[in-house]
Amino acid sequence: MLLKVRCGIVIGVLSASMMSQAQDYLPVLQYHHVSATSPKSTSVTPEQFTEHMDYLKTAGFQVVDLRSALDDLKDNIALPEKAVAITFDDAYRNIYKAGFPILKERSFPFTIFINTEPVERQSRSFLTWDQMKEMKASGGAFANHTISHPYMLRKNEGESDSAWLGRMTNEVDTVEGLLVEKLGSSPKMMAYPYGESNITIRNMMKEKGLMAFGQQSGVVSADSDFENLPRFPASGAYAKLSTLKTKLNSKPMPIASIKTGGDFATDKPVSLNLTFKQGKYRLKDLVCYVSGQGKAELDWLSDSEVVATASRPFDIGRGRINCTMPDNSGRQYYWYSNVWIRSEANEGYISEKS
Structure with a gap:
């Protein structure tokens, strides 16, 4: 009996220790090109990509399979401490030539x-x-x-x-069919072109049954909209390691x-x-x-409710509001972002009510 009690105590301590090292959220990195000659706005050079991947390795990040991690979050199953996922959009061939060897060497999964x-059509660029x-x-x-x-929200003329x-x-079903036909399976995930949905x-x-990503920044958690998930862009203007470190250490904003x-x-x-959810947060630092x-402009309607308002209308295109707040330790930031589309009449966007 005494042995059982001691075993129970040990298991309890181990479980508590494991939970303290677990994580209930996931930052997801978004890349496009890995090349020094492709458009800079959507590219990292091979040297930059190596720097990013080396940092993940040396800083102790656990690169996880994206779909498995999303399933776990949705089911409230803890992820490894410092879990992160790596993604690319558009299937450029330079990912295979310049990015894949770096990922393979480090045994990092990616999507x-x-x-x-x-x-x-066998484009040489893809x-x-x-x-x-x-x-x-x-x-x-x-x-x-x-x-x-x-642009998934634009109708053709007439x-x-x-x-x-x-x-x-x-557009969606055909790709799902090709993934199964050519590669044997589909992870049932979607990235909206231009992030629009x-x-x-x-x-x-x-x-x-598809989980889907927009192009708003932020961290995925069980509270996320799994048909409009956030990612952190890591290319172009967002490729600096100093700013990427902040994003990798971000938490989901505690929003009710x-x-x-x-x-x-x-x-x-x-x-x-x-x-905001009930809890002790540094709301004054939002x-x-x-x-x-x-x-x-921030207008606090109560101790837990705020309205953030832009100073002027957005220009035509996509605009966003990014909100951050330090956690109580001051070492990490809560993060939330929302994107809006401002369209012109001649662009053919579907009605907001459709």
Whole structure:
């Protein structure tokens, strides 16, 4: 009996120790090109990518398989301490030539979201199915980025809402079929081209069992919208290791509810209403930044509810508000971001109500 009690105590101590080292959130890095000659805005050089991957290794980050980690978070299963996931968009061949050897050497799993039209026509700038098979054998996963990389919320001229939705359904279903046919399986994940989606597209993802990513920054947790997940861009202007370190050490903002006013911005300044969970947080240190405008105005409606408002309307295109707040230790930051689309009438965007 005494032995059982002692064993129970040991198991309890070990469990507590393991939980203290566990993590209930996941930063996800987003890359495109790994090249010194591709567009700088969406590229890291091989040297920069090596620096990033070396930092993950030496700083003790645990690079995890993305889909498995998302499943665990959704089921409230703890991830390893300092878990992180690596992703790429667009299936560029330079990922295979310059990025894959670096990942393979370190045994890092990774996910590439592929648009299949250039792959199928055998563009020399894009991956081949054989290259993908080789990468899959060494920890690579390949997921959905549509056939043709369209703006998913834009209708063709004269196209009805139902015809648009049918076209978007085909963009998704065709890639899912090719992943199974060519690679044997699909991880059932999606990255929206340009990060754009609306409630109709997100409902489609849910019905098809696909987890999906936008292009807002932030950290994934069990509270995230699994049809519109955040990632941290790590290319171009975001490739500096100093700023990447802050993002890798970020936590999900402790938010109980969010009001954004919808996916589309108008000719009025956008606002973001955040209600925080119960707890002791450094709410007085919350700062929200509006893309291209600086700090948002913060209006505290109560001790736990704030409205962040832009100073002026967004320009045409995509705009965002990023909010950060230090945790009680001051060593990590809570992070939340939201993106809006401000469209022009001639761009053919689907109605906000569709």
